Amino acid sequence: MNTAENAPRNTKKRGNGEGTIFKSQRRNRWVVACYDYKGIRRTESFKKKIEAEAWLAEQIAMRMRSKGTYVLKPKETVEEFLADWLISRRHQIRPNSYRSYDSAIRNFINPYIGMLQASTLTEGDIEAVLNTLADKGYGHGSIVGVLRTLSKAYNDGMRKKFQLHNPATGVQMLSMKPIVSRAIPARDLDQLYATASESPYDLARLMIGAEIGIRPSEIMGLMWSDISGVELSMSVERQVQRVKGxxxxxxxxxxxxxGPIPLTERQMAILVNHHRHQMLNRANWKFDTGVIFPNKVGNLQDETSDKEWIRNLCIRAGVPLYTRYQLRKTAFTNFLKGADIGTTKAFSGHTSTKTLEDHYITPESSAVREAANRAEKALLEDQKARKAQQIKSIDIKFGRENTL
Known part of the structure; x- marks a missing residue:
């Protein structure tokens, strides 16, 4: 036995699978022995102990990676992981999505689980956050936003080999229903139009929202050059966005x-009147961006002032406070009265009829009643026809077909 080769070791005893490092006095080098990622025992020697430790750490990492147990940053917190993830996705997602993720992370995730290790986050940790938010009165949308943000971040982390699992996958969503806004009832819509008719701006803005139904950010991006008086049409080419900073x-x-959205002669007349009035009242403008609905100084209008517009219009009209997106739902609900679902889908710009049916079309109770009456009438007529056919069949069977 070579006593020099097995001299007392200065290193702390390692556990099974962690490899061995010792100083060979005969060779005056540090010797490392471990099983590599293929399960083959390997031995290497190095002049410096730090080099031996680095090689061993690399072999263990490779072995763990091959078994799916390796995490690049095992001590990284959820807050650190999400911050790195969001900044890495800044050019792959839309600004609105970025703001939504950022808000969910800052307001609902970091305060509760941001200090936990990202690699060991569990389904239970996430469900605890969801329950806490529900206890504090946060709505369905906020809670779903937390789950979607975590799920998206961990899916990307797994794809890039930063994380080994997605703890959001098995989370059971809370049994709470979302608050779904509906189309504006016809009576309240009439009141809004009556009030808006006092101002060319109000009437044009209401008409675009409640009849054309494009998104509020797209309405803010409409320019006069998008309107064709010859073809009676309107193009939707852009939207107005705000990005942090x-x-x-x-x-x-x-x-x-x-393609362009067709306009009626009435709708075109409303826009022309608004344009004429706008040209006569632009003395206080500092900018001329060419948009149809600018702010008070002629510049692009943000969502805050546009939300204030619909709020003030509802107050003046004496109706409940409706939102801009309820105007959009009203447009598609009313359009469907004169078109099939496929045509309504094309008009709305949506790619899915299911999305349109589930979230944007809300028929009034009177329309539902009329449909129910038509369905009942059809049912009774079918029952009557089947009964008559049964009687005829019985008469034929007994040879009394001509007795009727």
């Missing part, structure tokens, strides 16, 4: 449309 600016629309 940047002023309002134009951006691409969320979805592409097949």
């Amino acid at each position: 940047m002023p309002l600016h134009f951006a691409e629309t969320k979805t592409d449309r097949l």
